[in-house]
Amino acid sequence: MTNYPIALWSFNLGRAPGSVADFAAQIEEGLQRAAAAGAKLLLLPEYVNECCLAFKPAGLRPDQEMDFLADAAQELIPHLSPLPQKHGVSLLVGTVPVKAPNGITNTAILLTADGREILQDKLCLTPFEQSSDTWSLTPGTELKVFELDGLKMAILICLDVEMPALSSLLARQEIDLLLVPSMTEMLSGYHRVFGCAKARAVELMCAVAACGVVGASKGTTQNESNVSGAALYLPCEEAFGFTGIGAEIAPTDGKEGEEPFLMAEVPLQQLRDLRSGKAEVWPGAWTADHVSVLAG
Numbered sequence: 001m002t003n004y005p006i007a008l009w010s011f012n013l014g015r016a017p018g019s020v021a022d023f024a025a026q027i028e029e030g031l032q033r034a035a036a037a038g039a040k041l042l043l044l045p046e047y048v049n050e051c052c053l054a055f056k057p058a059g060l061r062p063d064q065e066m067d068f069l070a071d072a073a074q075e076l077i078p079h080l081s082p083l084p085q086k087h088g089v090s091l092l093v094g095t096v097p098v099k100a101p102n103g104i105t106n107t108a109i110l111l112t113a114d115g116r117e118i119l120q121d122k123l124c125l126t127p128f129e130q131s132s133d134t135w136s137l138t139p140g141t142e143l144k145v146f147e148l149d150g151l152k153m154a155i156l157i158c159l160d161v162e163m164p165a166l167s168s169l170l171a172r173q174e175i176d177l178l179l180v181p182s183m184t185e186m187l188s189g190y191h192r193v194f195g196c197a198k199a200r201a202v203e204l205m206c207a208v209a210a211c212g213v214v215g216a217s218k219g220t221t222q223n224e225s226n227v228s229g230a231a232l233y234l235p236c237e238e239a240f241g242f243t244g245i246g247a248e249i250a251p252t253d254g255k256e257g258e259e260p261f262l263m264a265e266v267p268l269q270q271l272r273d274l275r276s277g278k279a280e281v282w283p284g285a286w287t288a289d290h291v292s293v294l295a296g
Contacts, residue, residue, distance in 0.1 A: 053219030103138030214254025
């Protein structure tokens with residue numbers, strides 16, 4: 001395979017489905033759109049099922065939202081599980097809250113066209129995500145590397161992609177594609193996540209696909225604005241046009257119903273050629289083991 005076609009959908013939380021089944025039908029529309037465009041994988045953003053707060057029960061407190069959304073996610077996945085095989089497009093459902101033995105995690109769920117379910121917990125939580133007054137989530141402890149359609153992939157969720165320590169763990173894995181679902185309230189957050197995603201493409205000599213939710217859920221108590229876009233970042237090499245931007249849709253707040261949907265192709269063979277020694281200056285999985293820090 002020379003190129004790997006993917007779709008990135010910056011889902012607008014203002015869609016306000018009336019039920020879990022309605023939400024699943026909306027996602028299937030996106031899968032159909034991706035399939036029609038020839039995509040092999042559809043990426044949705046972080047906390048994509050916050051739109052289900054549109055039908056939350058009356059009187060639900062902010063500290064009860066994660067339980068409600070986790071139950072909605074548990075109901076959602078059986079609706080979605082057969083769809084990747086039906087349409088021939090793997091689906092990263094973005095992230096949803098998942099009830100675990102030690103608490104609730106923020107978890108990316110990848111449903112593959114070959115029938116697998118791959119889970120990745122968010123590893124580095126924001127202060128808000130950990131607060132007992134609001135969502136009170138539990139961080140994950142494992143970073144998974146997996147193969148799909150002949151590509152080696154990993155998932156870093158929003159703040160995780162800002163952590164160089166996680167990039168260092170991935171450096172020896174020679175991944176082809178890093179998937180980054182996100183949720184950012186303001187342009188500052190968007191630029192942190194997407195800027196770091198671009199840096200990871202340089203460090204890992206891989207493609208990085210990032211997209212975030214836009215708009216606001218009808219029933220939100222926490223996230224009154226979400227600003228994001230969609231992008232495929234590549235190493236800053238001559239072969240890719242120097243800039244490191246493979247494809248990009250500018251950020252929006254989604255307040256007018258905007259909903260970025262990006263089609264892009266991962267130049268798989270060129271990336272592997274660059275990692276094999278054809279890159280301009282890339283040192284490979286470089287470590288700083290020989291370097292000492294001198295504090296003056």
